[in-house]
Amino acid sequence: MLTIRHLSVDYFRRGETVHAVRDVSLSVDDGEAVGLVGESGSGKSTVALAAMRLIRPNEGRIKSGEVAFGGQENLLAIPESDMRKLRGRRIAMIFQDPFTALNPVLRIREQMAEVFWAHPDASAPREIDDRLREALSTVQLDSGRILDAYPHQLSGGQRQRVLIATALLCRPDLLLADEPTTALDVLVQKEILDLLFSLQKQLRTGLLFISHNLALVAHYTHRVAVMKEGGIVETGTAAELFKAAKHPYTRMLLAAVPRWRHSS
């Protein structure tokens, strides 16, 4: 469903050009969950931003490559107006920090409903309200309280649930989740990821799960790509990577995951 071919992205930093992504190819099938692992600065977030065409022209540019999605030959070549129709409706994104992704001065109702301003297929306010309530109930939140709350009144886990509900409002075909639980503790992390991946299976959404934690990615996704310094160094199933990682970098990432002192 999503096929990225030979994607290269440059950033401009203080007069210098940084090759953030170099010749990356990656695909996500219909309803499949794929993991993308790498350290900070490896370019993993840039791959997602480039696929959404969210790289600001003053910060960087997509140098080459193609992003095929759904019936579209190449998302990088279509007009921005067409891209806007896809964003939020067919491809949605969940970001790392649920606090900065939400507008602090708007109630949750207002910011969730914004999706429908851009995609006016459910016009009646009553109908919008019903859909918001339904979306919040799928992420196990009490819509009566949450809809009228401001972001600061919610916990980190609740905010991330709101973002998942918002991303799934239009039943997108593809979800890009960039470190969705890094700011949360292990208990909330498990809750959120269990929920995200059960919804993903239920709705048969394609999902690209981006994280720095290889153990976490391997636990939730079947196919995993490992990124280092802008390029993909290894791709394989989670089991293959754990059993016989070929690239030394993958082995280093695996060794970094803390284990029990007397693990069997």
Next chain:
Amino acid sequence: MSLLEIQHLSKSFAIEGGIFRRTIGAVQAVQNVSFHIDPGETLALVGGSGCGKSTIAKLIAGLVIPDAGTLLWNGQSMMGWNRRERARHIQMIFQDPFASLNPKLSVGMQLEEGVKLGWGIAGPAHESPKTESIRLLEMAGLSADAMHHYPFQFSGGQRQRIAIARALALRPPLLIADEPLSALDVSVQAQILALFKELKASLNLTLLFITHDLVVASTQADRVVVLQDGRIVEEGQPDDALEHPRHPYTRALVEAVPPIPV
């Protein structure tokens, strides 16, 4: 004798609301918590968000005043300590190293400031704060070049190393690390954990390690204390807590960390 002993510590925070910010309720952040830390020991305080683990750290460091309870240092009450006394005995490292370093001072200036504070008025005549600062940086795995640079010029892991060097500048017997890994990549986390182990061995440091990850705690700690809603629910050896958790909350913490297939 224990280095630090905490007896029946409690702290609640007022919830304010309404137009005039009246007190409308209270959160019991820490409820009748008692534990001790022996010299040279690493004790991990483990629990999810809001369990009270950071409040306990702040109570020990004197950043928050307890409602009830006693803090003893080598058997003597710490309640009369002033800020400088606390700073020389206890230093703290936080989750976000960027927020705990001064963005406008070079790394060297911040370290020298700490070294001078640790020495007091009569510092050792044969040593300069600068050489001591360089020694601290090297101990934390950085080179002497870092002295002239500013915090923004470093990566997250390097900044945490600077924060560790800064904390050790005062030669505190007790170091409190409050979620020191949360803002870092897994690979960098492993490096910082290794650094803590090295420092513990070379300086005979006593460490209070605060984390939400019981598996991380088990790689560092001699003992773990598990907290839920401001109370201690389990206390013991890390391996026991991982393999035979007695309390359901401890079990939930263990199961939340994805296992590594062998």
